[in-house]
Amino acid sequence: MIRVEKLHKTFGTGTRARPVLHDVDLNIAQGTIGAVVGPSGAGKSTLARCVNLLERPTSGRVWVAGTDVTDLPERDLRHARRAIGTVFQSANLLRRRTVAQNVAMPLRHLGVTAREEKRRVAELLERVGLTDRADDYPAQLSGGQRQRVGIARALALRPKVLLSDEATSGLDPAATRSVLALLRELRTDLDLAILLITHEMEVVREVADTAALLREGRVIESGAVHQLVADPHSALGNALLPDRPVSLDRPGLGTWRLTYQGRSVPTDWLTRLGADHGLDVHLLSATVEEIAGQAAGRATVAVGHDRADELTAALDGWGIHAEPLPPGHSGPAEEPAASEPAREAAAETVEGAVG
Numbered sequence: 532m533i534r535v536e537k538l539h540k541t542f543g544t545g546t547r548a549r550p551v552l553h554d555v556d557l558n559i560a561q562g563t564i565g566a567v568v569g570p571s572g573a574g575k576s577t578l579a580r581c582v583n584l585l586e587r588p589t590s591g592r593v594w595v596a597g598t599d600v601t602d603l604p605e606r607d608l609r610h611a612r613r614a615i616g617t618v619f620q621s622a623n624l625l626r627r628r629t630v631a632q633n634v635a636m637p638l639r640h641l642g643v644t645a646r647e648e649k650r651r652v653a654e655l656l657e658r659v660g661l662t663d664r665a666d667d668y669p670a671q672l673s674g675g676q677r678q679r680v681g682i683a684r685a686l687a688l689r690p691k692v693l694l695s696d697e698a699t700s701g702l703d704p705a706a707t708r709s710v711l712a713l714l715r716e717l718r719t720d721l722d723l724a725i726l727l728i729t730h731e732m733e734v735v736r737e738v739a740d741t742a743a744l745l746r747e748g749r750v751i752e753s754g755a756v757h758q759l760v761a762d763p764h765s766a767l768g769n770a771l772l773p774d775r776p777v778s779l780d781r782p783g784l785g786t787w788r789l790t791y792q793g794r795s796v797p798t799d800w801l802t803r804l805g806a807d808h809g810l811d812v813h814l815l816s817a818t819v820e821e822i823a824g825q826a827a828g829r830a831t832v833a834v835g836h837d838r839a840d841e842l843t844a845a846l847d848g849w850g851i852h853a854e855p856l857p858p859g860h861s862g863p864a865e866e867p868a869a870s871e872p873a874r875e876a877a878a879e880t881v882e883g884a885v886g
């Protein structure tokens with residue numbers, strides 16, 4: 532596991548002191564992926580560097596795989612770092628070494644036999660699906676393949692935790708998906724605790740079990756991803772599952788903002804409102820994604836004021852959270868030009884949440 536407790540980090544001293552992390556708590560269990568998101572300069576990389584022992588915390592404690600690494604003497608750091616694999620944005624491969632030689636680097640430092648090295652490298656390359664590229668040079672690989680080599684190298688010493696610092700930034704969507712699928716596989720197969728530093732909410736949505744929002748060095752919000760998206764008032768939940776709520780400004784109709792996540796919600800809830808409850812429902816906006824293996828959604832609907840009680844009772848029965856939206860919330864939905872500011876406002880909310 533990765534556990535951080537009341538972590539403070541200040542660079543410099545005296546008048547040049549620059550506090551970067553304040554009172555940060557973080558908990559990532561084995562077999563889970565914990566994302567840390569936040570705007571540029573929030574302190575994400577500094578937090579990762581405190582976990583992989585490249586920086587010493589000013590105060591607070593850090594545990595990695597059950598060991599308190601906060602005050603380890605210099606001579607024990609090298610050994611402790613073996614429990615931690617790190618993958619960076621650019622895989623940092625040596626250009627003049629082949630894929631196999633790059634993956635073997637950490638083993639070389641450890642002095643394993645040539646035979647053992649060969650066996651382990653073959654195993655690692657198979658793990659990341661690059662067995663046939665062992666003798667290629669990094670320049671001959673795609674960005675996604677280079678990241679896979681970086682991941683294989685990070686796994687060479689059988690770490691218990693993996694740090695991924697913007698590992699998918701700059702990759703195209705297909706390469707991003709394949710790297711994320713690999714991380715998910717590793718989490719489960721190797722029971723790794725993975726700290727995922729990212730500014731991409733799709734990445735969090737796709738693979739993270741938990742997420743923490745860091746802003747100006749403080750954790751503003753954190754929790755299980757499926758709970759965050761089910762909370763209509765969570766900034767992180769809104770950024771993970773952005774919708775564009777609009778209210779229909781029509782006499783006799785009231786607009787409701789719906790939020791849901793979980794197995795209890797039937798995927799045909801909208802149809803059922805009409806068929807089973809006889810409700811005439813206007814669907815004004817909707818976002819639905821699969822998160823943690825279950826459908827999560829946000830939507831705005833309008834129904835007649837006189838049917839509001841029936842609507843909320845039916846939704847409540849399925850576990851769909853409903854809140855009334857004030858009239859004229861974002862302008863009328865059926866006029867695209869007028870709804871443009873609503874889109875921009877929603878986009879700003881997302882930007883505001885993550886940076």
Ligand SMILES: Nc1ncnc2c1ncn2[C@@H]1O[C@H](COP(=O)(O)OP(=O)(O)OP(=O)(O)O)[C@@H](O)[C@H]1O
Nearest residue numbers: 542543549551569570571572573574575576577578
């Ligand atoms: N060695 C250092 N000495 C002084 N200040 C530092 C040092 N390292 C980082 N900082 C400062 O700490 C703050 C947080 O930087 P950090 O790289 O952790 O942010 P980040 O959230 O990872 O940003 P980005 O997403 O842009 O990588 C910044 O203001 C940065 O200038």
